[in-house]
Amino acid sequence: MFQASVYAQRRRQLAQNTGNGILLLPGNNYQPFNYTANTFPFRQDSSFLYFAGLDLPGMALVMDADSGNEILFGHDPTIDDVIWEGPLPSLSDLAASAGIGHTKEYADLAAYLQNAIAKGQPVHYLMPYHSDLKIALADWLGTPELTPSVALTKAIIAQRSYKSDLEIAQIERSLHTTFDIYRYAMQHTKPGKKEYEIVGGIVGIAGAAHGQMAYTPIFSVNGHVLHNHHYGNTMQAGQWVVADLGAESEMHYASDLTRTIPVSGKFSPVQRDIYQTVLQAYTNAAEAARPGTTYRECHLLAWQTIAEGLTNMGILKGDAAEMAQLGVPGLFMPHGLGHMLGLDVHDMENLGENHVGYEAGQERSTLMGLKSLRLARTLETGFVLTIEPGIYFIPPLIDRWASEGKFKDFINYDRLQDFRNEGGCRIEDNYLITDADARMLGPQVPRTIEEVEQAMHI
């Protein structure tokens, strides 16, 4: 963890920004895998990590914004804990390492909160995403109706959106692991191999760096299935693989990269055309991203570039900027250009996508693709985000739009049939918004056609 003063400063600011009352941030608990004692690997809640830094289950951070008191609720290790888990720090040692002044028994949390409520203090908390904490909160607060605090939600977003140098260094650590992962994936992808053979090696690299994957890997010859977690295909020459892979650093900062790699080590002529268009969309978006520009504008620029490329391929016809405004490229890129990145791969998504990614006056679009844009707001120095345009040929969606005659003045559906089995292609890197522009974080993973082909032939 960082030094205690880092967390103390963050908490002071949070209490000040939220205003008054009790701020309650429960940490996560073990979650059962198939029965209670067999658990998923523990993953701490990211806001708890941000404000307390403690990476163990069974704790809750409480701040009294009125008095300035800070309390870590938890428990000292029992002899049974020590037998099964080895020597564990005392609760007061844990609190001290995070600069928290007071400790109390976890079992006393309900009484503490009830007392605060009786005194008329509001209790601020976030919407829980684990069932056990939903139930616990209802119990602690004495009501089944949970009303998460908008003030606390916004105050946390206002802090976590701006990454410090310490945090950027952590993200870059995870990107070094991800660089190793792509080197492995590019060197080992070959015709005849199973996707899962490569995925096994990938997950091992994250583990060997004393971390884990930041999300379930995507590694599929069916890259047009956007969240594809199936790895059973035998890879064949002529196919290409969407590899969306990101490791977490030891301190749980995420990275989120995508490359699309040809199984044979060489892109086909059609794949080259598609890839080059996606790369141009990526480059245009990265050059446009800077303080003062909205990320929605970057998304529309990527869409426009994709419309231009698909026009050159004979799939679209018309004015590319107009097509982007109308949402025509949504057929080919039905997802957003990117999202914030930090302790979560979709950073702070549990706090509400619109709170995190939209500003006052920005309405969420209903257009295919644009409706999935998680980050639309004006970019500011210190934001870390992904840039990840793609082109996908999704047969059920093509058939749906064709049968509706949707945008038929712009889409050459006959020509499009020639591409319906081309799969998908995406390119993704992570960027820091600086004072002047956007800087790619981490080492350069092979990205151009030449770089990828060369990396696959070492």
Ligand SMILES: [Mn+2]
């Ligand atoms: Mn992403």
